[in-house]
Amino acid sequence: MHFSKLDDIAAFCRDLPKGDSTAADAAAARQQVLTKPPGSLGRLEELAIWLARWQGREKPRLDRVAISVFAGNHGVAARGVSAYPAEVTAQMVANFSAGGAAINQIAGIAGAELTVEAIDLDRPTCDFTVSAAMDTDEFLRAFDIGFRSVPENCDLLAVGEMGIANTTTAAALCAALLGGGAERWAGRGTGVDDAGWARKRTAIEAALDFHRGILADPLRVAASIGGRELAAIAGSVLAARSRRIPVLLDGFVATSAVLPLARLAPDALEHCRAGHVSAEAGHRALLSEMKLDPLLDLGMRLGEASGAATAILLLRAALACHNGMASFAEAGVSGRA
Numbered sequence: 001m002h003f004s005k006l007d008d009i010a011a012f013c014r015d016l017p018k019g020d021s022t023a024a025d026a027a028a029a030r031q032q033v034l035t036k037p038p039g040s041l042g043r044l045e046e047l048a049i050w051l052a053r054w055q056g057r058e059k060p061r062l063d064r065v066a067i068s069v070f071a072g073n074h075g076v077a078a079r080g081v082s083a084y085p086a087e088v089t090a091q092m093v094a095n096f097s098a099g100g101a102a103i104n105q106i107a108g109i110a111g112a113e114l115t116v117e118a119i120d121l122d123r124p125t126c127d128f129t130v131s132a133a134m135d136t137d138e139f140l141r142a143f144d145i146g147f148r149s150v151p152e153n154c155d156l157l158a159v160g161e162m163g164i165a166n167t168t169t170a171a172a173l174c175a176a177l178l179g180g181g182a183e184r185w186a187g188r189g190t191g192v193d194d195a196g197w198a199r200k201r202t203a204i205e206a207a208l209d210f211h212r213g214i215l216a217d218p219l220r221v222a223a224s225i226g227g228r229e230l231a232a233i234a235g236s237v238l239a240a241r242s243r244r245i246p247v248l249l250d251g252f253v254a255t256s257a258v259l260p261l262a263r264l265a266p267d268a269l270e271h272c273r274a275g276h277v278s279a280e281a282g283h284r285a286l287l288s289e290m291k292l293d294p295l296l297d298l299g300m301r302l303g304e305a306s307g308a309a310t311a312i313l314l315l316r317a318a319l320a321c322h323n324g325m326a327s328f329a330e331a332g333v334s335g336r337a
Helices: 006-013 021-033 043-055 075-079 088-098 102-110 136-147 166-178 181-185 194-210 218-225 228-242 252-264 283-289 306-324
Strands: 065-071 112-118 156-162 247-249 272-274
Touching (some): 021 043, 065 306, 075 194, 156 306, 166 194, 166 252, 181 194, 247 306, 252 283
Parallel strands (some): 247 272
């Protein structure tokens, strides 16, 4: 699939494949005869049924799990909105490659294949307070990188990001598409002090004012206020939907990256679950707006897909029970009277 203009993405979102309701029904029926009171495993049961719906089989599997982390730099970082300098993005990408980051450790125990895609780190997006962050071609290129990144025969995809100043970008996207201004969406990100927090809110309000003429168009907002790594996340999530691959979203930035898709089509994220709710201000409100119920609430705010990757372990527990438990008949256990 090639997206040559923004309208191509919008058209794609109008005709998305549905999950397999027959497989989901079969998985739900299986849950009713396993050696436990019905519903007693709570969300583990729902997760097994969700995986069955999108994998199209009564007994889902997680043989090949992929974690994709996309990295990008942001021109708005020059406005002092982050506690760290922009060069940290490239330094952390090197740390990922060396195996020294949190995501490397979690991916290892989760049995997942980690891929890191750095997108033009030597060329930050433009400062979106005075210009479009990306022109249409730049946005489409980053979107296409994400779309083409999803591996074949993947059972589950988890997505995350790395990019200094990208919580400012995420907050600006939320304010642009959901309203409420900087006051509602801007948090402290990497830990900015009060002065940095004020600069962050000022930058977001400036962006909203500068781009006020396009706020009704989700994809133009994504290009003009977003970032390359966010565009790539959106592309990868849409590619996963086209192949019926279930997706775990990471924190505030990763969730904001797919907000434009949700604004284009209300059902665009049916194949997604929120891996966790982060400690970043605004993420809980964003999940509520998008009707995504997070799987974990651990006070994490690292990014780099760490929360989504941790939730993979929860999915493995759900499938161990769903696929491995005996039925009442198999175990010779009496069912309900």
